[in-house]
Amino acid sequence: MHLRKTKRKSPVLKPPAFGCLRGTPSVNLTRGCLHACVYCYARAFPETPRSEVWLYENLPEKLSEEIRRLSLRGKLPSSVTFSTASDLFQPHPEVRRLALEVLRMVLEAGLKVSFLTKGFIPEECWALFADYSSLIHPRIGLVSVSRDYHRLFEPRTAPPPVRLTQLERLSTLGLNPSVRIDPVIPGLTDREEAVEALFRRLSLCGVEEVSVSYLVLRPGVIRQMARELPAGIFRNLLKYYAGQPWQKVITSAVTKLARKEIREAGYALFREVGRAYGIRVRVCGCKNPDLPFEDCIPWERESPGEKFSKLPLFAGKVYNSKDADRFSGSRISKTP
Numbered sequence: 001m002h003l004r005k006t007k008r009k010s011p012v013l014k015p016p017a018f019g020c021l022r023g024t025p026s027v028n029l030t031r032g033c034l035h036a037c038v039y040c041y042a043r044a045f046p047e048t049p050r051s052e053v054w055l056y057e058n059l060p061e062k063l064s065e066e067i068r069r070l071s072l073r074g075k076l077p078s079s080v081t082f083s084t085a086s087d088l089f090q091p092h093p094e095v096r097r098l099a100l101e102v103l104r105m106v107l108e109a110g111l112k113v114s115f116l117t118k119g120f121i122p123e124e125c126w127a128l129f130a131d132y133s134s135l136i137h138p139r140i141g142l143v144s145v146s147r148d149y150h151r152l153f154e155p156r157t158a159p160p161p162v163r164l165t166q167l168e169r170l171s172t173l174g175l176n177p178s179v180r181i182d183p184v185i186p187g188l189t190d191r192e193e194a195v196e197a198l199f200r201r202l203s204l205c206g207v208e209e210v211s212v213s214y215l216v217l218r219p220g221v222i223r224q225m226a227r228e229l230p231a232g233i234f235r236n237l238l239k240y241y242a243g244q245p246w247q248k249v250i251t252s253a254v255t256k257l258a259r260k261e262i263r264e265a266g267y268a269l270f271r272e273v274g275r276a277y278g279i280r281v282r283v284c285g286c287k288n289p290d291l292p293f294e295d296c297i298p299w300e301r302e303s304p305g306e307k308f309s310k311l312p313l314f315a316g317k318v319y320n321s322k323d324a325d326r327f328s329g330s331r332i333s334k335t336p
């Protein structure tokens, strides 16, 4: 995919008005994301460019000016998060350079930083993490340790062993990284042996908390998956959503959730395996509006004076055993 430079016109430190991130500005360095994961809902936004990714080259200047102005007015937010619709650490030198510059800028301004990534964290960022360890809240997206899952669903992201190594390194720095297991692919990554393999490796990396949520379908995501997944896998996946209504979830009015009994059984399994490994499991409340609400904000709730919302507002076996084994992660031997 081609990277094109462009100028951002709208404010950078603008809080998104949804979910657990309500009230916390979310910074995207790019429009579109070079990882191009098969299930990515942001790819299907009408405003997302189709065959290229736009890099906001003027982000540092804009950000610097906004920090200056908001500080003068006493309105500088206490935290920022990267990112809701793109990955902070994408595989391109220009994006890496911008990520480092912007991270340094917000940390030097004293803001807490949360990021969620499936990418390679550049070497230059590690020194920054060490220097500002009290301000960094890292989250790594990792759904499965299976190479087949990685190849099919998110082949441009950092492979699972790399993400595990990064988790270990973040733990060693005392940054207490958490893991976002999203999207759980029903019938594939929620199989007991797959969950067990994932949690075993996470515990070895010092992970103490995960948030988890099943894949939600939207029309654009369904079209993407139909194009990019093997036909058999795609067809079988849809069975878990059969008969489900389109409904409003977070900002989209046309979302399908996996059937409730599938998600309930899956989350119960995640909790059970989590307990066995001493890992706390939170179920994402935003993407499961029909279940008891749990938040999965990347940091502990703070005093009411700080800029956090209280609550987000929202208005069987399918694969044969050979297929399933490919997704259990049992073929990965070189992970910690």
Ligand code: SF4
Pocket (backbone or CB within 6 Å): 033, 034, 035, 036, 037, 039, 040, 041, 042, 043, 084, 085, 086, 087, 118
């Ligand atoms: S890394 Fe995140 S934002 Fe980027 S394509 Fe994958 S799901 Fe979308």
